[in-house]
Amino acid sequence: MSGAVDIAGEAHPALRWPGLWWPGILAAITWAAAAAVTQGLPDQVDIIEWTQTGNVAIAQAALAGLFLVLGLTARLLPALHRRVVPLGPWLVVLGAALAGWQLLTAKFSVLPMPFFVPPQQLVEVYQDDWRRLAESVLASLWLLARGYALGAAVGFVVGVGLGWSKHFGYWAHPLMRLVGPLPATAWLPLAFFLFPSSASASTFLIALATGFPVAVLTWSGVASVDPDFYDVARTLGAKPRFLVLKVAIPAALPHVFVGLFMGLGASFAVLVVAEMLGVRSGLGWYLSWAQGWAAYGNMYAALLVMALMCSGLITLLFKLRDRLLSWQKGVVKW
Amino acid sequence: MVNADLLTAPPPAETPLPGVALDLRHISHEYRLKGEPLPVLDDVSLTAVPGEFVALLGPSGCGKSTLLRLVAGLEPPTAGELLVDDAPVTGPDPSRVVVFQDPTLYPWRTVWRNAALGLEARGLLRQQKHRVDEALAVVGLDGFASAFPHQLSGGMAQRAALARALVNEPRLLILDEPLGKLDSLTRIAMQGELVRLWQAKGFTTLLVTHDVEEALLLATRVVVFSPRPARIRAEIKVDLPYPRHRDDPKLVELRRDVLGLLGVGDATQ
Numbered sequence: 001m002s003g004a005v006d007i008a009g010e011a012h013p014a015l016r017w018p019g020l021w022w023p024g025i026l027a028a029i030t031w032a033a034a035a036a037v038t039q040g041l042p043d044q045v046d047i048i049e050w051t052q053t054g055n056v057a058i059a060q061a062a063l064a065g066l067f068l069v070l071g072l073t074a075r076l077l078p079a080l081h082r083r084v085v086p087l088g089p090w091l092v093v094l095g096a097a098l099a100g101w102q103l104l105t106a107k108f109s110v111l112p113m114p115f116f117v118p119p120q121q122l123v124e125v126y127q128d129d130w131r132r133l134a135e136s137v138l139a140s141l142w143l144l145a146r147g148y149a150l151g152a153a154v155g156f157v158v159g160v161g162l163g164w165s166k167h168f169g170y171w172a173h174p175l176m177r178l179v180g181p182l183p184a185t186a187w188l189p190l191a192f193f194l195f196p197s198s199a200s201a202s203t204f205l206i207a208l209a210t211g212f213p214v215a216v217l218t219w220s221g222v223a224s225v226d227p228d229f230y231d232v233a234r235t236l237g238a239k240p241r242f243l244v245l246k247v248a249i250p251a252a253l254p255h256v257f258v259g260l261f262m263g264l265g266a267s268f269a270v271l272v273v274a275e276m277l278g279v280r281s282g283l284g285w286y287l288s289w290a291q292g293w294a295a296y297g298n299m300y301a302a303l304l305v306m307a308l309m310c311s312g313l314i315t316l317l318f319k320l321r322d323r324l325l326s327w328q329k330g331v332v333k334w
Numbered sequence: 335m336v337n338a339d340l341l342t343a344p345p346p347a348e349t350p351l352p353g354v355a356l357d358l359r360h361i362s363h364e365y366r367l368k369g370e371p372l373p374v375l376d377d378v379s380l381t382a383v384p385g386e387f388v389a390l391l392g393p394s395g396c397g398k399s400t401l402l403r404l405v406a407g408l409e410p411p412t413a414g415e416l417l418v419d420d421a422p423v424t425g426p427d428p429s430r431v432v433v434f435q436d437p438t439l440y441p442w443r444t445v446w447r448n449a450a451l452g453l454e455a456r457g458l459l460r461q462q463k464h465r466v467d468e469a470l471a472v473v474g475l476d477g478f479a480s481a482f483p484h485q486l487s488g489g490m491a492q493r494a495a496l497a498r499a500l501v502n503e504p505r506l507l508i509l510d511e512p513l514g515k516l517d518s519l520t521r522i523a524m525q526g527e528l529v530r531l532w533q534a535k536g537f538t539t540l541l542v543t544h545d546v547e548e549a550l551l552l553a554t555r556v557v558v559f560s561p562r563p564a565r566i567r568a569e570i571k572v573d574l575p576y577p578r579h580r581d582d583p584k585l586v587e588l589r590r591d592v593l594g595l596l597g598v599g600d601a602t603q
């Protein structure tokens with residue numbers, strides 16, 4: 001991520017050439033090469049015959065054309081160019097990678113066939129199975145949302161309680177120390193047995209995985225608030241409720257977000273395991289289903305969707321943090 | 335900058351509340367350090383009439399900040415009686431506001447919302463918004479209301495802290511080395527502002543400083559403490575008109591006396 005940003009800072013030399021954006025032209029060349037390889041060489045069809053090879057070649061050629069236009073019109077559309085310039089090196093490499101991928105799989109079977117799939121097979125999966133994939137994404141998101149929201153809320157409240165109240169800490173601290181470090185997945189057999197449905201069991205497990213880091217980080221955030229902040233507020237007339245809500249919690253928020261990020265990562269792991277072992281829906285279930293049928297193309301397709309989903313959720317959380325913590329200087333950009 | 339007109343302008347509609355009378359009777363205090371008692375204040379008795387400006391001087395670590403914390407009501411003294419306007423101090427109160435050496439602004443609040451904290455905490459913000467704007471204007475920060483603390487210089491941050499105190503119309507302003515970390519030019523400017531504010535508002539002021547000259551420039555009375563546990567070693571009335579000048583021969587003489595009391599008289603001659 002940061003690599004692309006760094007290049008953006010120095011990318012302007014490309015614009016020194018009158019009207020030409022060289023990375024765009026190079027990208028056009030690599031993407032055209034990918035299209036040529038895809039269309040020009042015959043597929044190895046002894047195991048599977050692909051129907052989308054031609055379409056993939058057309059799409060690659062169309063993008064090559066687009067990059068060529070962008071490369072030649074650098075001066076005409078400066079606003080657009082400022083946005084695509086940072087992508088230049090990535091586009092060049094992606095085109096080359098697509099060509100290589102095509103050669104190694106469909107064209108010469110260097111990578112053994114059913115286990116490695118060419119781009120056209122991914123396209124085929126998305127075309128044939130998009131409905132089931134979409135349902136899986138929605139099922140995963142819904143389960144994750146319930147578990148994460150529950151875990152984050154309980155973890156936050158427990159963390160504030162631990163940081164603020166000695167009485168609460170007396171009871172909660174030993175429990176947290178004993179139970180917290182246990183991986184949530186260790187509860188899995190018991191949870192599926194104890195809970196009425198696999199969905200509620202999975203919600204509980206995801207909440208558990210989310211709640212522990214959120215609670216610990218919130219707690220350490222509240223505990224590390226500068227005591228002077230309390231003294232100042234008290235001399236200005238603040239009562240305990242104000243001290244918690246308007247001093248302790250805002251001061252702890254940067255820590256809380258670290259916990260929320262850790263919790264989100266942990267919740268992904270539990271989500272997939274729970275869906276693979278118990279819940280009969282969602283991307284995790286899709287993956288194990290695809291494995292059962294040796295449908296490797298579907299597996300890659302689902303993995304890609306899952307990566308986009310997880311990355312999208314992390315991005316969302318970063319956006320929320322940037323909004324709430326805009327007062328901090330030097331917040332990391334995702 | 336403090337608006338110089340404050341001195342000559344007719345008093346505002348709501349005349350400022352006068353300062354409080356302070357009566358500290360035989361105050362002693364100790365902390366516990368690894369189970370051992372650590373005496374910090376030893377039988378300190380001190381009074382201040384309403385509107386007086388008292389500066390506290392003493393070696394570092396002798397207990398000055400502790401005394402201020404007790405007066406602010408942040409902690410009860412181990413022994414002794416602490417009266418404000420003849421009523422015992424039982425806890426913090428917005429009429430007695432502290433400004434610390436560090437501005438201690440809340441980094442997640444803008445300058446305006448920092449200054450508004452006292453009103454907000456007491457549920458008065460809705461009706462009395464204008465007081466926040468006024469206080470920011472008094473310290474010359476009206477242009478920075480929406481800035482965040484990390485965007486302020488040291489002097490501006492300390493002004494913001496002062497505005498946050500002034501919003502509450504304090505009757506006792508407690509200043510714990512408020513100018514200690516500022517560069518010397520900012521410091522001199524803010525010393526003048528403090529005096530003007532004090533004269534305009536009429537609050538009683540308790541100032542801890544490690545700068546003898548600052549104490550003599552600002553205060554009507556200077557109290558000199560011994561090393562920890564702090565005892566009052568001397569009280570010096572500074573009977574000079576304002577504005578004072580640091581090269582006034584009387585001030586220079588007092589300075590020599592006070593430095594002598596602090597045990598560093600010869601080193602700086």
Ligand SMILES: Nc1ncnc2c1ncn2[C@@H]1O[C@H](COP(=O)(O)OP(=O)(O)O)[C@@H](O)[C@H]1O
Pocket residue numbers: 365366367372374392393394395396397398399400401562
């Ligand atoms: N909360 C505390 N617990 C234990 N010791 C303290 C505490 N606060 C201050 N002290 C000690 O009390 C003494 C006086 O501190 P302080 O009042 O801050 O001194 P001054 O402000 O005069 O420099 C110091 O020795 C300091 O270490």
Ligand SMILES: [Mg+2]
Pocket residue numbers: 398399400510
């Ligand atoms: Mg001190």
